[in-house]
Amino acid sequence: MIKYSHPVKVYYKDIDQMGIVYYSRYFEFFEEARTEMLLSIGLDYAKVEDQGAMLPVIEAHAEYKKGAIFGQNIIIHTQIDELPKVRMKFKYSVVSENTDELLMTGHTVHAFTDLKGRPIRIPKYIYSILKDKMNVNKLL
Amino acid sequence: MIKYSHPVKVYYKDIDQMGIVYYSRYFEFFEEARTEMLLSIGLDYAKVEDQGAMLPVIEAHAEYKKGAIFGQNIIIHTQIDELPKVRMKFKYSVVSENTDELLMTGHTVHAFTDLKGRPIRIPKYIYSILKDKMNVNKLL
Amino acid sequence: MIKYSHPVKVYYKDIDQMGIVYYSRYFEFFEEARTEMLLSIGLDYAKVEDQGAMLPVIEAHAEYKKGAIFGQNIIIHTQIDELPKVRMKFKYSVVSENTDELLMTGHTVHAFTDLKGRPIRIPKYIYSILKDKMNVNKLL
Amino acid sequence: MIKYSHPVKVYYKDIDQMGIVYYSRYFEFFEEARTEMLLSIGLDYAKVEDQGAMLPVIEAHAEYKKGAIFGQNIIIHTQIDELPKVRMKFKYSVVSENTDELLMTGHTVHAFTDLKGRPIRIPKYIYSILKDKMNVNKLL
Numbered sequence: 001m002i003k004y005s006h007p008v009k010v011y012y013k014d015i016d017q018m019g020i021v022y023y024s025r026y027f028e029f030f031e032e033a034r035t036e037m038l039l040s041i042g043l044d045y046a047k048v049e050d051q052g053a054m055l056p057v058i059e060a061h062a063e064y065k066k067g068a069i070f071g072q073n074i075i076i077h078t079q080i081d082e083l084p085k086v087r088m089k090f091k092y093s094v095v096s097e098n099t100d101e102l103l104m105t106g107h108t109v110h111a112f113t114d115l116k117g118r119p120i121r122i123p124k125y126i127y128s129i130l131k132d133k134m135n136v137n138k139l140l
Numbered sequence: 141m142i143k144y145s146h147p148v149k150v151y152y153k154d155i156d157q158m159g160i161v162y163y164s165r166y167f168e169f170f171e172e173a174r175t176e177m178l179l180s181i182g183l184d185y186a187k188v189e190d191q192g193a194m195l196p197v198i199e200a201h202a203e204y205k206k207g208a209i210f211g212q213n214i215i216i217h218t219q220i221d222e223l224p225k226v227r228m229k230f231k232y233s234v235v236s237e238n239t240d241e242l243l244m245t246g247h248t249v250h251a252f253t254d255l256k257g258r259p260i261r262i263p264k265y266i267y268s269i270l271k272d273k274m275n276v277n278k279l280l
Numbered sequence: 281m282i283k284y285s286h287p288v289k290v291y292y293k294d295i296d297q298m299g300i301v302y303y304s305r306y307f308e309f310f311e312e313a314r315t316e317m318l319l320s321i322g323l324d325y326a327k328v329e330d331q332g333a334m335l336p337v338i339e340a341h342a343e344y345k346k347g348a349i350f351g352q353n354i355i356i357h358t359q360i361d362e363l364p365k366v367r368m369k370f371k372y373s374v375v376s377e378n379t380d381e382l383l384m385t386g387h388t389v390h391a392f393t394d395l396k397g398r399p400i401r402i403p404k405y406i407y408s409i410l411k412d413k414m415n416v417n418k419l420l
Numbered sequence: 421m422i423k424y425s426h427p428v429k430v431y432y433k434d435i436d437q438m439g440i441v442y443y444s445r446y447f448e449f450f451e452e453a454r455t456e457m458l459l460s461i462g463l464d465y466a467k468v469e470d471q472g473a474m475l476p477v478i479e480a481h482a483e484y485k486k487g488a489i490f491g492q493n494i495i496i497h498t499q500i501d502e503l504p505k506v507r508m509k510f511k512y513s514v515v516s517e518n519t520d521e522l523l524m525t526g527h528t529v530h531a532f533t534d535l536k537g538r539p540i541r542i543p544k545y546i547y548s549i550l551k552d553k554m555n556v557n558k559l560l
Contacts, residue, residue, distance in 0.1 A: 011455055012465075013302060013448040017189075017295045017350060018257070023197040023248075024171075024293070027164035028433040035431055035491075045432075046491040049157075056207070057163040062200045067257070070297060071455075071466040108163075117158070117207070151315055152325075153308040153444070155437045157490060162433060168293040175291055175351075185292075186351040210437060211315075211326040297469075298537070303477040303528075304451075307444035329437075337443040340482045347476070347537070388443075397438070397487070 002133050004037035006076045007097065010068050020067025026094065027060055030108055033076035034090045041133045043126060053123050055088065055110040062106035073097035083134055084122055087111055142273050144177035146216045147237065150208050160207025166234065167200055170248055173216035174230045181273045183266060193263050195228065195250040202246035213237035223274055224262055227251055282360045282413050284317035287377065290352045300347025306374065307340055310388055313356035314370045321413045323406060333403050335368065335390040342386035353377035363414055364402055367391055422500040422553050424457035427517065430492045440487025446514065447480055450528055453496035454510045461553045463546060473543050475508065475530040482526035493517035503554055504542055507531055 008029050016022040035045050048055070068074050077093045093105045112122050148169050156162040175185050188195070208214050217233045228250045234243045252260050288309050296302040315325050328335070348354050357373045368390045374383045392402050428449050436442040455465050468475070488494050497513045508530045514523045532542050 009452075011448070011452050012296055013304070013451055015297045016292055017297065017299050018194060018196065019297050020196075020257075022293060023200055024164040024167035027167065028431070031164075031433055032429075032431050044491065046489075054158060056158065056160075056204070058204050060163055060200075060202045060204075064196070064198050064200075067196070069466075071464065117160075149312075151308070151312050152436055153311055153442060156432055157435045157437065157439050159437050164433070168291070171293055172289075172291050184351065186349075209326075211324065298474060298476065300476075300537075303480055304444040304447035307447065311444075334438060336438065336440075336484070336487070338484050340443055340480075340484075342480045344476070344478050344480075397440075 001137055002037065002041060002080045002130070004033065004040055004078045006033035006036045006078065008032065008074050008076055010070055010072045010074065012070060015070050018067065020069055023062070023064065026062055026104060026106065027108075029074075029076050029094070030060075030078075030090070030092050030106060033078040033092060034108070037078045037080075037090070042129055048123075048126070049115070051123065052115055053120065053126070054113050054115060054117070056113055056117070057108050058087070058111045059109035060106070061108075062104060064104045066101065066103050068094070068096070068103050074103060080130070083127075083130055086119075086121065088122070141277055142177065142181060142220045142270070144173065144180055144218045146173035146176045146218065148172065148214050148216060150210055150212045150214065152210060155210050158207065160209055163202070163204065166202055166244060166246065167248075169214075169216050169234070170200075170218075170230070170232050170246060173218040173232060174248070177218045177220075177230070182269055188263075188266070189255070191263065192255055193260065193266070194253050194255060194257070196253055196257070197248050198227070198251045199249035200246070201248075202244060204244045206241065206243050208234070208236070208243050214243060220270070223267070223270055226259075226261065228262070281417055282317065282321065282410070284313065284320055284358045286313035286316045286356045286358065288312065288354050288356055290348050290350055290354065292350060295350050298347065300349055303342070303344065306342055306384060306386065307388075309354075309356050309374070310340075310358075310370070310372050310386060313358040313372060314388070317358045317360075317370070322409055328403075328406070329395070331403070332395055333400065333406070334393050334395060334397070336393055336397065337388050338367070338391045339389035340386070341388075342384060344384045346381065346383050348374070348376070348383050354383060360410070363407070363410055366399075366401065368402070421557055422457065422461065422550070424453065424460055424498045426453035426456045426496045426498065428452065428494050428496055430488050430490055430494065432490060434488075435490050438487065440489055443482070443484065446482055446524060446526065447528075449494075449496050449514070450480075450498075450510070450512050450526060453498040453512060454528070457498045457500075457510070462549055468543075468546070469535070471543065472535055473540065473546070474533050474535060474537070476533055476537070477528050478507070478531045479529035480526070481528075482524060484524045486521065486523050488514070488516070488523050494523060500550070503547075503550055506539075506541065508542070
């Protein structure tokens with residue numbers, strides 16, 4: 001399992017008339033979180049694209065418990081449970097930084113494609129990095 | 141069953157570096173579609189809020205088949221299958237207007253709350269309108 | 281002078297905690313409006329890019345009089361006053377569809393570049409189309 | 421003069437088909453920057469609203485020199501030059517964190533209103549905080 005925690009602060013741009021984060025914004029926070037997670041293990045997504053691969057989202061899901069409000073600091077906890085073969089799944093849970101209260105959960109599933117969007121197998125260097133990281137974490 | 145089709149045109153604002161609609165934007169299109177669907181059967185969401193009820197999203201889901209591109213005209217087909225009691229589910233499928241090719245599908249589930257976000261039963265006038273519309277459609 | 285009127289409807293996605301359209305959203309509406317204006321005179325922006333030119337924004341400006349609210353139908357009036365040489369300026373004024381009340385005004389200025397972002401002169405076919413349209417309008 | 425520097429990282433959500441930050445996104449970055457600037461001098465915007473005042477944008481302006489790209493770390497330098505009476509102006513300049521290269525500049529002008537959007541004079545405690553901060557900075 002690979003884990004990563006990404007902090008986000010909520011601004012006016014994120015908030016709707018109900019005074020809470022508009023529901024689609026969390027998917028932007030998810031993107032930030034998975035990008036930083038991959039970077040933290042040595043996978044810079046900009047370089048992944050430079051090397052000819054993309055990870056488009058093929059599934060996105062969210063369940064909302066409580067709305068984050070203006071000025072709130074939230075944490076996007078992100079994890080990869082399984083070593084990907086043809087698809088890569090990230091799971092997210094969003095909590096209040098101060099109280100650790102669970103605000104919402106979600107996941108995204110990604111395919112591997114070439115730059116024209118055609119499906120490819122997971123690039124070897126990505127597989128290697130993920131596998132090494134998974135194994136290290138198992139030993140801990 | 142209640143059905144509604146809402147056209148959307150894709151602009152630069154919606155498109156990411158891959159040249160396709162960024163994944164969270166479809167949830168904005170879903171919101172447009174369900175708002176117009178409700179309006180089409182006599183439920184103006186602005187008035188729903190004025191009368192003290194909100195329909196916050198408690199679940200959102202999307203599956204992506206093919207990315208819509210800049211300038212593309214797409215249709216958001218929306219439907220409600222079941223008369224809601226405590227939750228209301230909208231199902232969406234997005235197709236290319238020209239070719240009818242399926243681009244993505246999704247759903248959202250909504251709770252009924254008062255203006256402070258506390259759960260309430262479905263307001264009677266909403267239930268009535270939905271029930272009448274469901275029955276009419278059954279007879280057709 | 282070239283003129284075009286583009287209707288937009290305001291949804292929850294556009295509205296902030298004050299209950300009015302968040303200030304940056306109008307720039308998305310401006311983009312819709314200028315894209316449709318260009319299309320209306322035979323300039324499909326997707327094809328402009330296919331033919332090797334881009335029109336990146338180099339200046340954006342907005343002045344806000346009154347906030348548009350959820351469910352409101354607004355019109356983005358767009359116009360080009362002068363035949364562009366190296367820069368192209370669009371002026372916008374946003375009014376309520378029902379009352380014609382002025383809500384905000386703005387403008388954007390665009391450069392012509394190649395696909396790598398390097399400045400170029402206005403492509404001839406774009407100049408021709410704009411010139412013809414300007415002349416026709418003068419005669420009217 | 422009051423100054424503040426706010427870091428932002430560019431993600432896929434911000435980037436358009438040209439591979440650069442979509443022009444309206446900078447206004448969201450501006451909002452983050454001015455919110456953090458105000459907080460840094462003891463003005464929590466959430467509390468400003470709780471105390472009955474709002475600072476809606478009445479003018480927004482941006483000039484774009486070079487586009488920020490995916491993964492780039494940028495700094496939003498923000499400053500207030502003059503003690504506000506009826507309007508408050510923030511000036512922004514956005515630079516690359518690594519190279520300090522100027523990417524774009526802009527400003528926003530804000531009015532003071534009550535919670536119903538009616539113009540008010542600048543609340544005394546806001547004036548005091550800004551005046552003290554301006555004076556301290558003059559002495560430095």
